[in-house]
Amino acid sequence: MFGDDHNPPDFHVRYGDYRCTVTINKGVVKGELPRKALKKVFEWMDEHHDELMANWTRLQNGEEALPIDPLR
Template sequence: MPTISAFYGILIKMYFQDHAPPHFHALYADAEALIDIRTLTVIEGQLPRRANALVLEWAQEHRAELMEDWKLCEMRQAPRKIRPLP
């Protein structure tokens, strides 16, 4: 599962040929959440409140890039890195 971004101890990853809906995995310490790219809602799992807020802020800024990476993963191509939060 390629890591496409990392910031404040949070890893953002995508699986090759993962199931719909388009989503990414956010990992922080022992917590993991799957975030729907289109709606930016948690579809599975849970993150601490602050980590979740940072992930959603980042995803809002990079939604188009996330969709491009999702399409690459669907085709079993390596996703591109996405700039982290400053």
Template structure:
């Protein structure tokens, strides 16, 4: 599972050939969530509130790049790194 970004202890990854809806995985310690890219919401998992706010803000800022990566992954092409939240 390629890592596309990492910030404040949060690791963001995306699988090749993953299921719909377009999403990414975020992990913080033992907590993991799946975030729907287009709607900017959690559809599976649990995250601490502070880290969830950070991930959702990052998702909103990079929504277009995340969707581009989703399409690259579907074509089995190299996924691009996305700048971390600062």
């Protein structure tokens, strides 16, 4: 996530040479990611939805984001 990012709330994914942006509430993907990796990203996003939204709000308010357990 980036503090100066715009709505809708989203996060950025890097996987090898692949890059994409995923909206937190609707799961809209811009960019490319292998299907298996994208499935894991969606599972992680569902598990950490509240934390992602809280961090988005923090960043929009000029605060630091809190750590979220990484995708394993």
